Amino acid sequence: MKNSTLVKKYILGEGSLSQLISVIKPKRINKNSFVVFCIDHFFENHNLRENLPVEHNDLILFIDTTDEPKAEYIDQLVQRVKKFKSNLPCSIVGIGGGSTLDISKIISILLTNPGRAQNYQGWDLVKNKAVFKIGVPTIAGTGAEFTRTAVVTSKIKKLGINSDQSVFDQVILDPNLLKTVPKDQFFFTAMDCFVHNVESLRGSQNDELTIAFAEKSLEMMRDVFFRKMNYEKLMVASVMGGISIANSNVGICHPLSYGLSLVLGLHHGFAICIAFNQLEEYYPEVKEFRDFLKKSEIELPKIINEKITQDQIEKMADATLKNEKPLENAFGKKWMDIFTKEKVISLIKKM
Numbered sequence: 001m002k003n004s005t006l007v008k009k010y011i012l013g014e015g016s017l018s019q020l021i022s023v024i025k026p027k028r029i030n031k032n033s034f035v036v037f038c039i040d041h042f043f044e045n046h047n048l049r050e051n052l053p054v055e056h057n058d059l060i061l062f063i064d065t066t067d068e069p070k071a072e073y074i075d076q077l078v079q080r081v082k083k084f085k086s087n088l089p090c091s092i093v094g095i096g097g098g099s100t101l102d103i104s105k106i107i108s109i110l111l112t113n114p115g116r117a118q119n120y121q122g123w124d125l126v127k128n129k130a131v132f133k134i135g136v137p138t139i140a141g142t143g144a145e146f147t148r149t150a151v152v153t154s155k156i157k158k159l160g161i162n163s164d165q166s167v168f169d170q171v172i173l174d175p176n177l178l179k180t181v182p183k184d185q186f187f188f189t190a191m192d193c194f195v196h197n198v199e200s201l202r203g204s205q206n207d208e209l210t211i212a213f214a215e216k217s218l219e220m221m222r223d224v225f226f227r228k229m230n231y232e233k234l235m236v237a238s239v240m241g242g243i244s245i246a247n248s249n250v251g252i253c254h255p256l257s258y259g260l261s262l263v264l265g266l267h268h269g270f271a272i273c274i275a276f277n278q279l280e281e282y283y284p285e286v287k288e289f290r291d292f293l294k295k296s297e298i299e300l301p302k303i304i305n306e307k308i309t310q311d312q313i314e315k316m317a318d319a320t321l322k323n324e325k326p327l328e329n330a331f332g333k334k335w336m337d338i339f340t341k342e343k344v345i346s347l348i349k350k351m
């Protein structure tokens with residue numbers, strides 16, 4: 001049984017971003033105090049900045065999320081913070097999707113722990129307390145705002161920094177921030193939450209709490225996509241899906257998506273949709289997922305075409321099969337006998 005950690009404080013509601021100032025103010029204890037704002041680059045040309053309590057000696061880092069978080073990029077950002085001032089910031093504020101939130105978590109860790117991002121990929125490797133950090137999601141679905149992991153890709157692996165130090169000290173959930181997300185991206189990230197819930201419920205490593213969160217989260221997603229769009233509800237569904245998955249485990253879809261992301265560089269939510277669409281023999285919810293697609297007028301392209309080599313497909317299959325724990329969650333201890341490399345390749349070829 002896991003000893004679970006949760007975010008201690010959150011503010012939820014339209015316009016809650018305006019309360020960021022009251023959270024930061026007590027942290028600014030003297031004239032050297034400064035805040036690092038890590039903001040998704042989308043907002044560089046939007047007027048979000050005017051609504052932020054930025055002071056003259058704060059540092060704003062616009063985060064390039066063209067690619068998902070790379071360890072080297074985060075190391076460079078940490079150096080920029082260290083060069084900016086010799087003292088530690090009094091707070092890090094991450095404003096963006098899963099990528100920006102994870103990057104701000106890792107910056108907060110690397111400012112008080114020696115070495116580079118890749119040194120902490122794994123479980124409970126962080127020794128020192130991280131800098132106080134606030135997460136402000138601007139897109140809903142990953143659950144990164146509430147989990148104890150920060151996903152990062154180094155040269156060798158895509159693996160989270162799983163640590164209590166990866167948990168935000170404060171989260172601000174302002175549904176108004178979702179309004180600018182492009183339709184396709186909105187859908188792909190939301191479906192990450194849908195799949196988290198399905199994998200958590202259909203696995204063997206869940207418990208009454210993760211089941212309760214996943215079931216409620218699924219119900220809210222159905223409301224949002226089939227009845228009435230409600231950004232606040234979707235944000236809460238994302239949080240609940242995140243708590244559920246963080247305390248149970250993913251299943252078959254996430255390992256397949258990691259292969260797609262690693263070899264073809266596909267973004268997480270998109271890779272999840274591509275993989276999940278081919279898993280109807282394992283998850284009856286695929287039928288419902290296709291209704292989500294139809295309702296949102298999203299067409300998934302064919303990813304595996306004549307340009308993809310056999311070698312690339314093999315690499316994707318190998319990357320998939322490295323995820324022992326999720327596959328055991330889905331199939332049981334003898335997962336290797338059921339989910340063979342041939343089977344994985346046949347699924348990938350359909351994507």
Ligand code: NAD
Pocket residue numbers: 040041042065066068069096097098099100102138139140142143144145147148149150151177178179180181182185188189192267268269
């Ligand atoms: P993202 O952060 O990668 O952003 C996707 C795109 O949406 C970017 O182009 C970004 O600029 C844009 N965007 C974000 N907010 C916007 C807004 N309000 N308006 C307009 N554009 C906006 O997307 P994501 O799907 O939230 O995050 C994916 C990442 O999250 C992956 O790296 C994945 O591994 C990670 N993840 C982390 C956890 C965790 O628990 N830490 C869980 C699941 C996934």
Ligand code: ZN
Pocket residue numbers: 142192196254268272
């Ligand atoms: Zn996911």
